[in-house]
Amino acid sequence: MKFALLGIFAASSLALGVAVSHSAAEEAPAENASPIYGVTIPEGYRDWKFIAPAQEAPPLDELRAVLGNDIAVDAYKKGTLPFPDGSILVKLAYKRKQSTEFAPATVPGAPTTVQVMVKDSKKYPDSHGWGFGRFVDGKPVDIAQHQTCLSCHVGNVKDHDYVFTRYAP
Template sequence: MRKLMFLAVMFAAALAAQAVAAASVPTASVPTESVPAPSNGIEYPAGWQDWAAIGVAHRTDNDTVRLIVGNDVAVKAARAGQINPWPDGAVLGKVVWKVVPLDAWAEANVPGELVHAEFMFKDSKKYASTYGWGWGRWLGMEQKPFDKGAESCTSCHTPVQDRDWVFTHPAVFPK
């Protein structure tokens, strides 16, 4: 129960952080020019900051919280439970922050410094050599491309190969 409460608080905090960031981050700290692509040529998805939430995750090994968002194709699939496999055209985004304590409530943790934003692009033909997914990651507020290659992504995702290489468990939303 405590873990469920923690995840609920983290989900609410992540959604609030997303809304606050969209409303209050000075434009000077957000990339204004085209964000460079990593060496694999994956394009930075414009407008992802307005995508809907699919789920949240908290990693205890590196004390980060993640808000998982999706484009319209991904959100529709997640809400319908059609995620194994995810449909072609789905794009999943994971926004990762370091966890920090909320100064007004010692029992709560909230997103702190942005670590990175990463994306998975489902196209079973185009990305056949990487299990149907294109992988891209951009680091920090500068959104500097992470150039370690798709094999660094797929090697970490091996434990979920039977879930179409996706760790995300979509949150259940009330109707």
């Protein structure tokens, strides 16, 4: 009986240790997390739904595509503002270049950034519920570049829950 109780205690302790180390790992900052917010590039985002295109004029001269997870897409379709927690938007940006096959056409060139917005009002109360991440070659940009995300959104689109992109039907 003592051995059985010791076995149960050992198994329980091991399970607790695994649970504690798992939750500690979730709280630890990821190597590829954005400064300030700790946002990472979401797994599987390339399979998300298309929200809208965008084009940036020079000096950026970029083509952009905005994708959203199911929560964000549903909010867009229903016109829900503010966006619900769990909404994630990803903007893919590419240098714009002229098509070699059809001169009037513009096509994506080299990728420039992946930008991520995550809605979590509890985790990001000081930034109106949004966490931001900007990544080049899968790595977060430095903190000076990253600090401009919130100020640009606050200065321009506060009446649309700090989101620039509108849904393209």
